[in-house]
Amino acid sequence: MTAILFDPIQLGDYHLKNRIFMAPMTRARTGPAGIPNELVATHYAQRASAGLIISEATAVHPRGDGWPGAPGIYTDEQQAGWSTVADAVHAAGGRIFMQIWHMGRAVISEAIEGQKPLAPSPIPAAGELPNSKGIPTAFDTPEAMSIVQIRETVSAFASAARRAIDAGLDGVEIHAANNFLIDSFLRDGTNQRKDEYGGSLENRSRFLLEVVDAVAAEIGAGKVGVRFSPTNAVFGISDSNPKAIFTYAARQLSKRNLAYLHVLEPALDSGSPMSVGLPTVARALREEYEGLMILNGSLSNETGQSALASNTADAIAFGIPFISNPDLVERFKNNITLTEANPDTFYSGGAEGYVDYAPVEFETA
Ligand SMILES: Cc1cc2nc3c(=O)[nH]c(=O)nc-3n(C[C@H](O)[C@H](O)[C@H](O)COP(=O)(O)O)c2cc1C
Numbered sequence: 001m002t003a004i005l006f007d008p009i010q011l012g013d014y015h016l017k018n019r020i021f022m023a024p025m026t027r028a029r030t031g032p033a034g035i036p037n038e039l040v041a042t043h044y045a046q047r048a049s050a051g052l053i054i055s056e057a058t059a060v061h062p063r064g065d066g067w068p069g070a071p072g073i074y075t076d077e078q079q080a081g082w083s084t085v086a087d088a089v090h091a092a093g094g095r096i097f098m099q100i101w102h103m104g105r106a107v108i109s110e111a112i113e114g115q116k117p118l119a120p121s122p123i124p125a126a127g128e129l130p131n132s133k134g135i136p137t138a139f140d141t142p143e144a145m146s147i148v149q150i151r152e153t154v155s156a157f158a159s160a161a162r163r164a165i166d167a168g169l170d171g172v173e174i175h176a177a178n179n180f181l182i183d184s185f186l187r188d189g190t191n192q193r194k195d196e197y198g199g200s201l202e203n204r205s206r207f208l209l210e211v212v213d214a215v216a217a218e219i220g221a222g223k224v225g226v227r228f229s230p231t232n233a234v235f236g237i238s239d240s241n242p243k244a245i246f247t248y249a250a251r252q253l254s255k256r257n258l259a260y261l262h263v264l265e266p267a268l269d270s271g272s273p274m275s276v277g278l279p280t281v282a283r284a285l286r287e288e289y290e291g292l293m294i295l296n297g298s299l300s301n302e303t304g305q306s307a308l309a310s311n312t313a314d315a316i317a318f319g320i321p322f323i324s325n326p327d328l329v330e331r332f333k334n335n336i337t338l339t340e341a342n343p344d345t346f347y348s349g350g351a352e353g354y355v356d357y358a359p360v361e362f363e364t365a
Pocket of ligand 1: 023026055057175177274296298318319321
């Protein structure tokens with residue numbers, strides 16, 4: 001029988017109540033020290049009817065931590081803040097994985113005490129992020145990482161995963177998407193290294209696989225997911241053959257018995273700004289990857305359902321719909337119109353647009 005969004009699913013170590021997952025979304029509410037507070041706990045607990053919540057991206061190391069107001073998981077205080085979040089989500093009956101990231105070249109130098117951002121090769125990211133005064137600031141040319149820095153960063157991912165589990169989260173999602181550090185090793189527009197971390201598909205996948213193996217050794221593969229965005233171009237990232245590198249990497253991940261592979265790839269006709277018109281590769285990844293696959297990107301109740309019906313994925317992650325509809329699962333079940341999200345509050349800080357979207361009260365038949 002065809003799976004539907006409301007069917008339960010076994011994901012790694014967990015039996016989840018439905019296949020409607022909350023996509024990771026940075027919301028910049030954790031202050032300069034990156035410590036989640038009660039507001040953050042309330043936000044996630046309100047969305048606990050999702051089969052799985054994937055948290056906003058959370059920094060594993062200060063050198064890769066440059067989004068104003070985004071959380072970290074490298075200090076005891078940050079870990080304690082995350083415990084509050086995990087407790088609130090569990091008390092509300094939910095499950096939560098933490099998305100762990102290193103921002104790589106997309107960190108402005110001011111955010112890392114004037115140091116250069118780190119990347120596989122000295123190619124600056126396109127675009128800007130706000131500095132401490134809120135002024136949009138361009139990225140510096142990054143420093144090409146040494147082997148020692150690569151090893152330290154692999155360890156930082158493993159330590160972050162340990163802290164996430166110790167804080168009470170259910171698992172971690174390794175952020176290998178959206179141009180951040182791991183993605184920039186995978187794609188050849190940003191990786192021009194001549195050593196064992198650059199060139200061939202095997203070499204470009206090496207850093208990802210080292211991170212995955214270190215994290216899985218630390219917390220167990222059944223608590224680890226990986227996120228790819230094979231065909232987007234955020235911060236100017238590119239690859240000459242996305243299908244080749246991402247199917248290769250997916251094949252390697254297949255052997256590792258992870259909880260899931262999460263693919264952010266809007267359909268070409270979705271009108272999503274995340275799609276740049278390249279042929280999509282999610283279908284090819286589905287064929288290569290033997291474990292559970294989550295699909296995300298401009299999907300709706302209907303298109304999410306058809307992606308499951310056509311066996312393109314096992315579960316669907318929804319991003320913006322979850323911002324403004326904390327009870328998205330109930331709304332899908334009862335065909336209730338969705339509330340539109342207000343983009344002005346995505347990163348604005350504070351309660352507005354964060355914990356004040358009301359659930360719809362509805363009568364069950
Ligand atoms: C406000 C906002 C913050 C986001 N932050 C992250 C993030 O921290 N990590 C990540 O992998 N993707 C992030 N994304 C991308 C979303 O996870 C998702 O891929 C995107 O919104 C497309 O899904 P949707 O059409 O269902 O919203 C963010 C998107 C938005 C709108």
